[in-house]
Amino acid sequence: MSQSEKPGPLLAVHELGVRFGAKQVVQGVSFEMAAGEKLALVGESGSGKSVTALSLLRLAGEAQLSGQALLDGRDLLRISEREMRAVRGGDIAMIFQEPMTALNPLMPVGEQVAEVLQLKQALSKAQAQKQAVELLATTGIPEPERRAQSYAFQLSGGQRQRAMIAMALASRPRLLLADEPTTALDVSLRGQILDLLADLQRQTGMAVLMITHDLHLVRRFADRVAVMEKGRLVEQGAVAQVMQNPQHPYTRKLLGSTPVRNVNEAEPAPDAAELVRARSLRVSYPTPLPGIRGWFRKGEFVAVQGADLGLKAGRTLGVIGESGSGKSTLAQAVLGLLPHGGELQVTGQRWQPPAMRNSAANLALRRRIQVVFQDPFSSLSPRLTVEEIVGEGLQIHAPQLSPQQRRERVLQMLGEVGMDEAQFPGLLQRYPHEFSGGQRQRLAISRALIMEPEILVLDEPTSALDVTIQQQVLALLQRLQQQRGLAYLLITHDVDVIRAMAHEVLVMKDGRIVEQGGVHGVLSAPREAYTRKLVEAAGGATAAMSQGN
Numbered sequence: 001m002s003q004s005e006k007p008g009p010l011l012a013v014h015e016l017g018v019r020f021g022a023k024q025v026v027q028g029v030s031f032e033m034a035a036g037e038k039l040a041l042v043g044e045s046g047s048g049k050s051v052t053a054l055s056l057l058r059l060a061g062e063a064q065l066s067g068q069a070l071l072d073g074r075d076l077l078r079i080s081e082r083e084m085r086a087v088r089g090g091d092i093a094m095i096f097q098e099p100m101t102a103l104n105p106l107m108p109v110g111e112q113v114a115e116v117l118q119l120k121q122a123l124s125k126a127q128a129q130k131q132a133v134e135l136l137a138t139t140g141i142p143e144p145e146r147r148a149q150s151y152a153f154q155l156s157g158g159q160r161q162r163a164m165i166a167m168a169l170a171s172r173p174r175l176l177l178a179d180e181p182t183t184a185l186d187v188s189l190r191g192q193i194l195d196l197l198a199d200l201q202r203q204t205g206m207a208v209l210m211i212t213h214d215l216h217l218v219r220r221f222a223d224r225v226a227v228m229e230k231g232r233l234v235e236q237g238a239v240a241q242v243m244q245n246p247q248h249p250y251t252r253k254l255l256g257s258t259p260v261r262n263v264n265e266a267e268p269a270p271d272a273a274e275l276v277r278a279r280s281l282r283v284s285y286p287t288p289l290p291g292i293r294g295w296f297r298k299g300e301f302v303a304v305q306g307a308d309l310g311l312k313a314g315r316t317l318g319v320i321g322e323s324g325s326g327k328s329t330l331a332q333a334v335l336g337l338l339p340h341g342g343e344l345q346v347t348g349q350r351w352q353p354p355a356m357r358n359s360a361a362n363l364a365l366r367r368r369i370q371v372v373f374q375d376p377f378s379s380l381s382p383r384l385t386v387e388e389i390v391g392e393g394l395q396i397h398a399p400q401l402s403p404q405q406r407r408e409r410v411l412q413m414l415g416e417v418g419m420d421e422a423q424f425p426g427l428l429q430r431y432p433h434e435f436s437g438g439q440r441q442r443l444a445i446s447r448a449l450i451m452e453p454e455i456l457v458l459d460e461p462t463s464a465l466d467v468t469i470q471q472q473v474l475a476l477l478q479r480l481q482q483q484r485g486l487a488y489l490l491i492t493h494d495v496d497v498i499r500a501m502a503h504e505v506l507v508m509k510d511g512r513i514v515e516q517g518g519v520h521g522v523l524s525a526p527r528e529a530y531t532r533k534l535v536e537a538a539g540g541a542t543a544a545m546s547q548g549n
Contacts, residue, residue: 008072008073009032009033009034009070010033010034010035010037010071010072010174010175010207011032011033011056011069011070011071011175011207011209012032012033012068012069012070013029013030013031013032013052013056013067013068013069013070014030014067014068014069014070015028015029015030015066015067015068016028016029016030016052016055016065016066016067016068016069017029017065017066017067018048018051018052018055018060018063018064018065018066018231019063019064019066020061020062020063020064024231025048025051025063025231026048026051026052026055026231026232027231027232028067028232028233029048029052029067029228029231029232029233030067030233031226031233031236033175033207033209034207035174035205035207036201036205036206036207037207037208037223037224038198038201038207038208038210038221038222038223038224039207039208039209039210039222039223039224039225039226040210040211040212040217040218040221040222040224040225040226040239041053041209041210041211041212041225041226041228042212042213042215042218042225042226042227042228042254043213043227043228043229043254044213044229044254044466044467044468044469045213045436045437045466045469046230046436047228047229047230047231048228048230048231048232049211049228050179050180050211051063052228053094053177053179053209053211055069055077056069056076056092056177057076057084057087057088057092057094057177058076058077058081058084059088065077071087071091071092071175089116089119089120089171089173090120090171090173091173091174091175092173092174092175092176092177093167093168093169093171093173093175093176093177094168094176094177094178094179095161095164095165095168095176095177095178095179095181096164096179097179097180097181099152099157099160099161099163099164100152100153100160102164103152103160103163103164104152105151105152105153106151107151108148108149108150108151109136109147109148109150109151109152109155109160109163109166110129110132110133110136110147110148110149110150111129111132111148112163112167113132113135113136113148113163113166113167113170114128114129114131114132115128116167116170116171117131117132117170120170120171121170121171121172129148131170132148132166132170133145133148135166135169135170136148136162136163136166138166138169138200139162139163139165139166139169139196139200140162140192140196141159141162141163141166147159147163156323156324157185157189157323158185158189158192158193158323161181161182161185161189161193162193162196164181165181165193165196165197165200169200169204172204173206174206174207175206175207175208175209176197176201176206176207176208176209177209177211178197178208178209178210178211179211180211180212180213180214181193181197181210182194182212182214182217185323186321186322186323186493187322187493187494187495187534187537187538188322188533188534188537189322189323190214190217190537191220191537194217194220194221197221198221210222213254213466213467214467215243215254215255215467216538218239218243219239219243222239223238223239224236224237224238224239225237225238225239225242225243227242227248227250227251227254229248229250234248234250234251235247235248235250235251243255253468254467254468257467257468257470257471258467258471258496259462259470259471259474259494259496259497259499259500259501260471260500261499261500261501262475262478262479262482269313269314272312272313272314272315272485273312273313274310274311274312275311275312275313275346275347275454275455275487276309276310276311276317276334276345276346276455276487276489277309277310277311277343277344277345278307278308278309278310278334278342278343278344278345279308279342279343280306280307280308280341280342280343281304281306281307281308281309281330281333281340281341281342281343281344282302282304282305282306282307282340282341282342283302283303283304283326283329283330283332283333283338283339283340283341284300284301284302284303284341285300285301285303286298286299286300286301287299287300287301302511303326303329303511304326304329304330304333304340304511304512305511305512306342306512306513307330307342307512307513308513309506309513309516311455311487311489312487313454313485313486313487314481314485314486314487315487315488315503315504316481316487316488316489316490316501316502316503316504317487317488317489317490317502317503317504317505317506318490318492318497318498318501318502318504318505318506318519319331319489319490319491319492319505319506319508320492320493320495320498320505320506320507320508320534321493321507321508321509321534322493322509322534323493324510325508325509325510325511326508326510326511326512327491327508328459328491329511330491330508331371331457331459331489331491334346334369334457334489335369335371335457336351336357336362336365336366336369339353339354346365346368346369346455347365347368347369347454347455349361349365351365363396363397366397367393367397367451367452367453368453368454368455369453369454369455369456369457370448370449370451370453370455370456370457371448371456371457371458371459372441372444372445372448372456372457372458372459372461373444373459373460373461374459374460374461374463376432376437376440376441376443376444377432377433377437377440379444380432380440380443380444380447381432382431382432382433383431384431385428385429385430385431386410386414386427386428386429386430386431386432386443387407387410387428387429389432389443389447390410390413390414390443390446390447390450391406391407391409391410391450392447393447393450393451394406394409394410394450394451397451407428409450410428410446410450411428413446413449413450414427414443414446416446416449416480417442417443417445417446417449417476417480418442418476419439419442419443419446436469437465437466437469438465438466438469438472438473441461441462441465441469441473442473442476445461445473445476445477445480449480449484453486454485454486454487455486455487455488455489456486456487456488456489457488457489457491458477458488458489458490458491458492459491460491460492460493460494461473461477461490461492462474462492462494462497463492463493463494470497474497474500474501477501478500478501488501490502493534494538495523495534495535495538496538498519498523499519499523502519503518503519504516504517504518504519505517505518505519505522505523507522507526507528507530507531507534509530514528514530514531515527515528515530515531523535
């Protein structure tokens with residue numbers, strides 16, 4: 001075919017603008033996509049990438065749209081709403097970032113897929129249900145007939161995402177919009193979902209527009225990449241070209257934001273006190289037994305079995321593993337939130353049993369161990385001000401302080417994490433929704449540290465953050481550890497974060513520790529096949545490890 005006969009693009013976006021009231025959030029965005037192409041739209045939160053994708057389907061709320069978005073020559077911004085309804089879920093389908101909020105919690109996932117088939121392909125109910133099971137099987141969900149009858153809460157994170165993909169594919173779209181489809185998944189599940197999307201894309205010939213801030217994902221999946229900053233496209237081109245020779249400073253900033261170890265880090269004292277000690281730790285949950293046996297006794301699911309670990313002052317113990325490996329259960333046991341067997345001591349003391357959970361001994365121990373959760377937006381009360389959130393622990397553990405003394409302590413702590421009244425006027429009276437994700441995580445860290453703990457449990461503290469914000473938060477945690485001699489129990493599925501933060505690492509699989517040791521030894525020369533799988537899924541972490549050391 002000659003150049004003059006070359007078919008036009010499937011999607012051509014020209015000078016797209018998106019405005020909410022007086023605020024222009026996307027301006028002058030132009031790009032094209034060919035049929036069967038994989039394009040990654042990259043940028044930090046607030047860059048406008050998700051709004052750009054939603055605007056193609058006219059789902060951006062009350063936004064005022066300008067420019068053109070031509071799908072095979074039809075302007076999606078100008079066609080009637082009736083025509084647009086046929087495009088949504090027909091020519092263009094979308095996979096949303098969080099399947100738990102996108103899936104209907106009151107309908108089995110098979111019925112949700114079947115509903116799309118009935119609406120878009122005019123199948124009968126029986127035909128739609130049969131094809132829904134086939135679609136679920138195509139996405140690799142085990143036991144698709146049984147899983148089709150399951151509700152979203154009964155599925156794992158990877159299974160929920162596969163169900164979302166099945167719904168999107170039900171209409172046989174020509175263009176798939178995938179908005180951060182792997183953000184909440186561990187590294188091996190991310191790889192599985194990416195491979196699945198790539199296989200389905202090859203089989204169906206659909207184009208895929210991937211919205212993401214994960215540069216490992218871009219390298220592995222996309223043909224081309226477009227970089228957005230503050231509502232504008234600043235660079236686009238072939239993935240290899242942009243990654244190897246970025247032209248725009250913002251692109252170089254994103255590529256340079258991989259978590260790195262502090263080169264000036266002082267080595268913790270070898271004789272430091274052991275603050276957490278566990279031997280043969282065991283955590284189990286009661287489960288119902290089938291049939292008449294369930295009337296008289298309960299079964300048991302063992303979530304953590306035979307765990308041995310130690311954590312010294314000034315050191316970070318990283319815990320990695322796939323979803324369901326038991327790492328979060330281990331953290332909850334260390335925090336005294338779950339009953340457990342075996343030996344567990346925190347700062348030389350044992351947690352009192354569940355019946356004495358609110359005892360004076362437990363209350364005193366809780367001051368010495370605090371936690372920072374994965375998602376600061378859901379872990380910070382939306383109804384409390386910054387002063388109330390950060391100072392809440394002082395009201396319980398230091399009731400002798402006056403309101404003015406508490407306020408001074410709160411301001412001092414906020415200053416330590418890089419937030420003050422000069423930067424944020426009226427800081428103490430603001431609410432969490434008024435801050436960015438990275439700023440909210442700083443609030444969560446200050447809430448934990450104001451108690452002057454010796455141990456911080458960090459449960460995926462940066463997985464919900466952009467790469468540049470992630471780097472800032474990790475640098476803050478490293479600085480605070482150096483200044484205060486804190487011990488960190490770091491729960492994560494991100495091998496790059498483990499490499500940057502941890503001194504020792506333990507690898508969990510099916511509730512057991514399968515490998516542990518110094519971070520360099522475990523990540524650069526893993527003994528277990530499972531550990532090698534995690535490292536390889538993280539995108540060449542072994543090579544990076546050797547370069548960083």
